[in-house]
Amino acid sequence: MTRTLIIGAGITGAALAFQLSRRGDDVTLVSTHAEGGLASAASFGWLNASFFLGQAHFHLRHQGLAAHRRLQDLLAGLPTTWQGCLWYEATGEAQEETATDLAAFGYRVTRLTRPQIADRLPALGPVPDSALFFPEEGASDPAILARALIQASGAEVIRATVQSLSEKNGRVTGVLTDLGPIKADRVILATGTGTPALLEPLGTTLPMLQRPGLMLATNALPPICPVILATPDQEVRQDAQGHLHAPASAGHQSDHAEALGSFPVVINATLQRLRALFPGQDIQFARQAMALRPVPGDGLPVAGQGPLPGLWIAVMHSGATLAPIVAELLADEITGGPESPLLAAFRPGRFQ
Ligand SMILES: Cc1cc2nc3c(=O)[nH]c(=O)nc-3n(C[C@H](O)[C@H](O)[C@H](O)COP(=O)(O)OP(=O)(O)OC[C@H]3O[C@@H](n4cnc5c(N)ncnc54)[C@H](O)[C@@H]3O)c2cc1C
Secondary structure: OOEEEEEOOOHHHHHHHHHHHHOOOEEEEEEOOOOOOOHHHHOOOEEOOOOOOOHHHHHHHHHHHHHHHHHHHHOOOOOEEOOOEEEOOOOHHHHHHHHHHHHHOOOOOEEEEHHHHHHHOOOOOOOOOEEEEEOOOEEEOHHHHHHHHHHHHOOEEEEOOEEEEEEEOOEEEEEEEOOEEEEOOEEEEOOHHHHHHHHHHHOOOOOEEOOEEEEEEEEEOOOOOOOEEEOOOOEEEEOOOOEEEEEOOOOHHHOOOOOOOOHHHHHHHHHHHHHHHOOOOOOOEEEEEEEEOOEEOOOOOEEEEOOOOOEEEEEOOOHHHHHHHHHHHHHHHHOOOOOOHHHHHHOHHHHO
């Protein structure tokens, strides 16, 4: 049996553990943070392909939605829902351009008028003249999903920090952790923002942008937001218990800010925007979560073979959307299958 070591227990490492166990590997996860990861535990969890950076990125994200559905076919009780997204981050001609572009890619897009929007979202205060509805989109809690996938994989989990990769005769043979060495037939880095530090001693650069993200959750409210709502200045979704989840920055997936600003100010501003969206609701702060998003230098995922045999890399932003499909495709490649054309644009070597 091939002994596979996956470093990182966020959604990426968890999805890989699940897929590789299914293919017969003996999988061990090593992670500094508990099952559920770091960025994964602070994510908005919007599963979408309406945000994309080019055609290859769109197709991977679109396949990502299908991969989430396949996971639901395999495992009961996953925290994934398909409520669709009502989107008017852009208005006027820019909104129509988005609709045309996405429809040309084969994405399902419905154009909604003001009365149709008011009908779907009666609690919405300011109703826009038009919006797009993306029925294929949904949401998940990546940390809960990661824990479910790890449990289903049967992988052993070791809570330790990897200090370096071990190498013999030009091949990666395991890792050195703060608890001691661990040997493996192959090592996969699903280490998010921790990846560049592990690659650097091999002479490999993985540029990572500085992109802090802050998520806010509110008190439980009556059902007021049956869709993922993306307005020009706020994205928000409501979970089954009634809590609103809202990133502190609008358009958070393309957010370029390198710093967050003062937490109380940012949180208060987010609450004000939520109260303006849903007037008359008693919207109160419940909790916050902050993490650095693992955004590689060009904003695109990194998935494939590392600089030495025996080493693989899977690091990505929008990992809530992408981890299941990247894990499926990469697991096939790792276990000897052909290289997937869907991953061709996202290989680690592009930064060298
Ligand atoms: C505020 C916010 C909002 C987001 N919204 C969305 C969204 O709406 N849709 C979407 O698709 N994506 C979204 N994302 C992005 C998505 O959440 C991340 O891309 C995804 O969670 C990354 O998962 P991961 O497992 O790769 O990394 P992480 O969850 O960060 O996990 C990395 C793991 O590696 C471990 N690790 C790192 N270094 C070491 C080491 N040396 N030794 C041992 N362990 C190590 C850590 O302990 C951790 O367990 C958002 C992210 C944030 C922060």
